[in-house]
Every structure is written in structure tokens, then in C-alpha cells.
Amino acid sequence: MFRPVSPKLDIVSLEESILRFWKTHDIFHETLRQREGQPEYVFYEGPPTANGKPGVHHVLARAFKDVFPRYKTMRGYHVIRRGGWDTHGLPVEIEVEKQLGFNTKREIEAYGIARFNELCRKSAFTYIREWEKLTERIAYWVDLDTAYITYTNDYIESVWWILKNFWERNLLYQGFKVVPYCPRCGTPLSDHEVALGYDEATDPSVYVRLPLVDEPGNSLLIWTTTPWTLPANVAVAAHPDVDYVVIERETPENGKERLILAEALVQAVFGDEPVKVVARMKGRQLKGKRYHPLFTFLPVDKPAHYVVLGDFVTTEEGTGLVHMAPAFGAEDMSAALEYDLPILMTVNEEGAFIPEVRPWAGKFVKEADPEITEDLRRRGLLLRAGTYTHTYPFCWRCSTPLLYYARPTWYIRTSQFKEQMVALNEKINWYPEHIKYGRFGNWLANNIDWALGRERYWGTPLPIWECQQCHHQECIGSVAELSQKAGRDLSGLDLHRPHVDEIRWKCPECGGTMERVPELIDVWFDSGAMPVAQWHYPFENEKMFKRQFPADYICEAVDQTRGWFYSLHAISTLLFGEVAYKNVICLGLILDAQGQKMSKSRGNVVDPWDVINRTGADAMRWYLYTASPPGQERRFSSDLVAEVLRSFVLTLWNTYAFFVTYANLDGWQPNPDETPEYTALDRWLRSTLHALVREATDALEHYDVLGATRPIETFVDQLSNWYLRRSRRRFWKSESDADKRAAYATLYEALVTLSKLLAPTMPFLAEALYQNLVRSVDKEAPLSVHLAEWPSYDVSVIDERLNREMALVMRLASLGHAARNKANRKVRQPLAEAAFAVGNAEEIPVVEAYADLLADELNVKRVRVLDATSEAVAYSLNPLPKQLGQKYASRFPAIRKAILALDPEPAAKRLLNNQPIEVNVDGETYTILPEEVEVRVQAREGFAVASEGPYLAALVTDLTPELIQEGLAREFVRRVQELRKQADLDIADRIRLYYQATPGLEAALAAFKDYIMGETLTLEMLNQPLPANLPAAEDTFDGERLQIALERIQR
């Protein structure tokens, strides 16, 4: 016996009970124990930070991460799935700062780094319970008990080992560079962090005059969107080869003025205003022209305020003359080095003007922009001020606009490995593929050195110590090495600030004090180091590390292209000259139902729990797999998931419930010793099923989740709405013969196979089916579907021809229904005959072979093929462009025309007899083959037909008295069944039936008494007045009146 199943499905409580089952039997760990010693399939978990609640996008990533480890486990691999937590970095610090109400680094230092970092350590796991709950509920099997944590000493020590390796190979260096800098966080950002924070910004747009010293009345005209950098101006750059002009214009204030700018930009700057060009010159002729400085807050110790030349100057916007502030721009800095210009640092580390810049001292630079502009206006130096909207980088965490700012910082020489990183990328399979040479490939090809240093508190300290006196530097690669330097055992030392900062020793060169440099490292380096650091390699676990490197599979969203995907790749390339991962699925972003990005500020964030509690985790997972290709951004809403439940989950569930109900009624059990006598329908379903297994397997081998799931939907639809519908009678009939057993065996095989095919994607439903279908009858079977083997397919069962034939039969059945509809003949009314036309000779036997099936489906007494001399139709020819076009190319239109000009009747007859026809075009004869022309049929007047392409169904709609009586009998049966249902009888209950009917109906009932009694499980059928107190019904149909009542007969 199978456990009885209700067609009503309470999905949420079902899933919860399966969670308990997995927990009780520790199935997850059992899947690992079972595969101990088998080949490894390596998966890396990209560590999330648990200081925020998990959202739908995390469910997306986790759903996709989960598929392949489960699948590979079923294929026999040992798949360690170690979780991980990213715990360091600014996001954590910012949360703690908020909690403490801090805004500046000074406040943190006053509070104490030790106490601050303790809070960070706790904060990193604020929502860990939420993460654990959600992870478990969506059945993402990952080992959180042994998860690696980036803040542990072991993890940090491994990171230090990597850095020491780089140090010894001279891959770490300190540079003074203009970097994107967050004044609020007080630290430079790496390029991939900058990449996270671009947004639309509206900045001032100001045109400023710089009067020339030696040519009174002439001014250089510059343009900038950052007025705050003007006090640091030391030069103006022109392009040597660009044409510049001196123009003369009227001014409201003082009559005439002359301005110098690029000729190409005159129109853009002055528009329709009439200006007169009074001179023209190349940029190089401007070189050395001196101008009056705009501001003189800081002294200049070198020559400044003259025109320099630079190739970076463009004429795409502005004036073609670029103002240079070396402290605040990369190009400005390189020009300053080239021309030995002074560098004016007018801004402090918090992004405010220093005291020397008197009018705006202490003011955040961006807030000073309007005042600076006003100051220039008052002094007559401002030509025009407006606004300019462009994309500008903001801090990815705190949204403060970044400043480009000259800072000393540490770098990794990744650019030296550019070619190797590009070459290794060749070995990685990217899904979708375009990322490989697109976004990721371009990023690698334009690689610049990795800015590693962070001037912050909570993170992996950069293990470089420097002598305060002679600047001798040493890099430390392990705790043991540090102990040795310090001369004491430091194995218990917390490797964070401020504790590591307190370790000092005597400089071996000069006897000064070695102190750690102040920087931490970029947290992306932490995550990219996980292949090594999760095992505390090379200090221990060497075997484990080697077995678990590189990863076969990783999966994250596209925003990790320059994040984790890059940090893994860069570190692995530099350290081992090897890829860190072989296959990677790169997921698109999640949008709301309107296609808008989900964000807290828009208030359109969907809480994954709302979806899970409504429709269950499986339906949510399934939606994510099937809705669109994984790399594409996708819309998401609770309603879309609910549709999955209705159309897919419930269809499958009801098929399953049907099977269990009838199998139990018949006491059917799978019997491996019996070879079922399959019907054509059974063979078709099995053929389709085995083809499905092949397709899903191939898809998963190629990391194609969509290709492994959508075909299952199609199959379930065919299973339920064709196989089962057509087989209902076989299950329903009372004798238990070979035909019935074959039907059970077929349906059983399909359901069990489905449970396995669904195991990686719908782990709950798969388990529910498996437990009842397999475990309840076979105690030897693996305890869980997730411990079972992935199904194999039998090529000999796959019969492509049978699949094509059945597709044709379905199509003809559909046309038959359409013809009935047009003729206004409901299906319950039997008709004498249905005749079909098909497009070519090969399809004719198919109709004959499936005549019984079609007759039953369409409720007709006879099925036949319309013959070529048929009564119902006229023929037309449809030359097939695919075949003929490819064969005859440009002659195709003429040949087509010639075919259409033929007399269709004889031509069609030849073609349907598989004979060629001939046409003449321009004196040449062409032989046209039967497969090159489709024969179409058209209805003649007065027949009930429906057609599509070459296919046609025609019905004989004349009714004989017998047919009418049979129709009445079926109407009667229908009413009785309805009443049985209303009376809440069991499917197998026998009944006594009372009826009263008008004469026409009464005669029909008498004629079809046996049929009726068999259909309705009636043991006694009494034409009597209805007894009181029994379930009863009355109805009028087809002009007849009927009263019925029934009672159950106790057995």
C-alpha cells in the first residue's frame, strides 16, 4: 500500500514535514558520507555578510548554487559544500558607526579601536539566524556548521601567507597616487569598489576666465564641474595639435573681451551669440603662457600658473583648456610630475578645506562649490555657471560622493599578470558566455594594479612593518614569524588592530623601531583568498586544499564580475598561475514586477518569506529556474510564483494522487520481474520520458538550468493532459489485466523518474513523491531521493518516430474537437464518423494505427483517412520554401508560381501517392518531389471541418436514433456521477439507483442499461418513484426531464 494522498495539497506543511525528515535522519551529511572516497566535485561558496537581512536575490543565488552539488552527488561525486561568511570591511564598520552615532574616524579612535572592533565582530553576525533560517527553509544544502569565517586568526594567517608570497616576489609596492577616496570613510577605494557606486549626479558647470599676464584683455577660458578644485589650480593644459582661437565678444559690463578656447568648442560654448574670431593657433603655441592665479591661499615653491601640453585634452566637452589641480586628478598629477609643478593640497582627509583656505576653511568641499562660484562671479572671472548631469562615483556603502585625491597607498602588481589572467580566462566556462570576453574579459584586458590599502579599523591588517627611522620594511607571513620577530610567543594574539599594532621590534638595519604600517587590506582580498584561507593552508590541511582546488563550479550575481570573480581569479593567477574556478554561472539582477530595480528606498523589495509562506520554497525555486535565462535580469513577484504552483506543481501532484488512489484500490505494486505488455500510448510515454532524462542530463552537464527544467514542465503537461486522460479508462475498469498493469507500470516509472529529475531543483516535492512511491514499497531503497542515483535513460526506448506520430495524433484530435465545436456537436453526443486528411503519404498509416484512440477521444464510432477522391474536400498545393528555396534559390519564385498554376487535383493525388510532379519554367522542366510540396485540403461547402496547414478533420454530423439514445445515456451517466460526488461517495462505492424519466429518455436508458450500470457502479437500477431522504437530483436536457436518487449499497 502507498500512503493515501489527498489531491488537496498543503504545500507549506508538506515542506516543513520534509525538513523535519531530513533533520531527523541527517540526510545532508549522509549524502556526503555516502560518497566518501568518490571523485570530488568542488564547489566554492561566495561568502555573504550576515549584517543585513537576506533578500530575494540571495534566494536566487542560493537556489542556483544548490542545483549542481545535488545533481553531482546523485551522479556519484563527493561534494563538500562548506559555507562561508565575509565578516570584515566597511559595511560592517558603517553599521557599528550608525549604532554609535559616529560620523568621523576621530570619533572611532576616541572610542577605542579595540572596543570598536569587538562591536564589529558581533555586528558581522547580526542577522546570522535569519540567514540560517532562510538557507535551511529553501533547502540550500551548505554546511554552515563548518563555515569559514574571514575574521578568524587562521583565516588571516593564510591571507598573510599570500601577501608575504607577493612581497617576496616584489609584487607589493607603495605608491603615491590620485585615488578615488571616500572622505566620510577616510579611505581610498579599489576600482571594483568604485565600480559599485556609480550614480547620476548633478554638479555645477562653470566657465572661468584666466587673464593672461602678458596679454592684457586676453583670457584663457576653462571649464570645470568641480569648482572646489580651483584653489589648488597650478596650470592649464592644452592639446598640442588642437586648433585654438582667440575670439572677441561683447560683454555687458566692460564692452569687449577676448577669450582663448578650442575652435571646435566655440559653438558649444557660445551658441548663437555672435563672436568674432580674431586669431587662430595650434595648442603647442599656447605653451608657457602665464596667467594670473585664481587664488593664492597656499604659497607656490615652484613656477606655476602657465599653459602646459597634454594628450589627454579632448574637444568633446568644455573648452579644450583643462584646469590642472594635481592633488585631485590622475592626469593632473602626471602632468605635474612631467612639468615639475607644485602640488597644492587644499583639502584635509575628511574632505574639508584646510585652515589656509580661509573663506571656506572646515567646509566640505562640495558644499563650498556655490560660494566659490559666487566669489569668482564677484571678481568678474566667471563667464557662466550652470549645472551638469553625468554619472559620478559615490561610495558604495555610504553614498558620499568620492573625491579623487592624492594618497600614499599599497598596490599589488596585478597589471604585470594581465596577459596571464587573460590567458587563464580562456579555461573558464562562463554562463552566459558573453561575460567571458565581454564584461570580465575587458576588465582583465584593461587591468590596473590592485589598490590594496584601506585606512580603516576592522579588517585584515596589512602585515608590513616599517622602521620609523630608516624606513626599512619587512613583511610577516605567519604568526610564528611574528613571534620570532617580537621575541615572544604570540600564538594567542588577536590578529586585528589594535593588537597587532602593538607588536614592535628593533630594526635590524639601524636599531630603530619597527612598527606596523597603518593600513588594512581591501576586503575583496579576503574573499578572493578563500580557496587557500578556508583551509588555513599552508599551515595545515594540505591534502584538503589540494583536493579542493580549483572549484568546478561557482555562482554569484553579475555584480561580482569585478568583485569576487575577479579577486579569486587575480589571487589564483598570481599565486598559482592557475584558475580558481572552471565553471561559473553569472546571475542577472532581480527586478520587481514592474521591471524596476528592487531597493529599500523604492519600497518595492519582496520579502522572500512572504513567497515561501504562500506557495512554498519549491515553487519559488522553480520559478527562478524556469522564468528566464539565468544571466538575464528577471522580474519577480509573489503572483508569478503562485502561477508555478497552479500550473505545474498541482498538475504533477494530482497525477501522483490519481496514481496512488487507484493503485491502492487495485493493490498494485511495482514488480521488477514482470515485463509489462506496453500499449502504443505506454511506449510513447516511456519514449518521451527517456528522451526527457537524456535532455535534462545533457543540460545539467552544460550548466544549463533552464534546459533542465522547462522540458520537465512540458513532460508533466503531456503526462497529465494526454497520457493520463487517454488512459483513465484503463485504470478505472474493474478487471486487473495485463493492460492495466502496463498502465500502472508506465505511470509509476514516470512518476519515480520525475522525482529523481526534480531532486536537484525541487528537493521537497521530489522527496515527497519518492518517499511514498519508492520507500513505502521498497525498504532496501536509499533512505532519501537525495541519496539515490540520478536516473539513466535507455536509448532503445527512445523512439523518435513514435514521438512524431503521437504529436500528429494530438494535433488531429485537437482538430477533431475544433470541428465538433464548429458543428455545434458536444462531445457527449456520439457521432458516426470522423475523417482526417494529412499532408503527405507517410502520415496516412498513423491515422489508421491510432484510430481507436482518436475515436475514443472524439467520441465517434469510426475513424478513417479521407481518400484522394474524397467527398469533403478540395486540394491546394503549398510549395515549401525551405526545401525549394534552398534548392533553386533565385529561380524559386518562378517555380513556385508554376506549381501553383497546376491543376491541384491530379497533382495532389500524385504527391499523396508519393510520386513526383513536373513543372515547366522558361522551357526547362523541373521535377518536384513529394517532400517539397505540402498538400493542403480545403473544406467544400456543407461539411463540419477544421483544418490547420495540411491537416483537416471532417465530421459526419447526421444523427441516427441509436446515436441520439447513446448521447442521452451519456448525459444520464454524467448526472449520476455528479450526484455520486455530491453525496460524497467513495470512488469504489456501489449504488442502488432510482430514476423517473420522460419517455424518450426512458427508452434510451433501457437500451443502454448495462453501459450505465457499469459506468456508475450501479448494482440495481430501478425505474421507480424516488424514495424520500436519499440524495436526489432533477434536470432537464435535450428536451427530456429526469429525476434520480441513489443510495450506497453496503458490502
Added chain:
RNA sequence: GGGCCUUUAGCUCAGCUGGUUAGAGCGCGCCUCUGAUAAGGGCGAGGUCUCAGGUUCGACUCCUGAAAGGCCCA
């Protein structure tokens, strides 16, 4: 400004290496079927396949350009 992606029915998506009548599901209207079904079947309304050029006997599909949206980078 550059790179990548997307644009097909009201919605979510198919449409294979070009083939002449562009499909499915959901939703809507009408009809129908049912002792597994929360369903199924049929018919209908709903499409300038974002736009403009080009290649071709033939373009949703290939090429060029443009537009809108998204992501990424300057």
C-alpha cells in the same frame, strides 16, 4: 564617451544554422469536458516582432545605424 546585455500579444517568455500563416502559458470573452485535477479542450479578441536602412528569391532571425531600458567602465 566606451563595453556588454535587453527590446516579440495586456503580463511572463519561446522562436534552432534566414523559409513566406510568428507561437506557448497566464489574463479576458464565449462554448465545452470531467469520479484525478485548484484542472483540461475548442473558438475568439489581442502583434507595424522598438525604429530606419542594407544583404537576399525570401529577414523576427544576418549586417549597419538609431532609439529606449539595464548593468559595467571612463
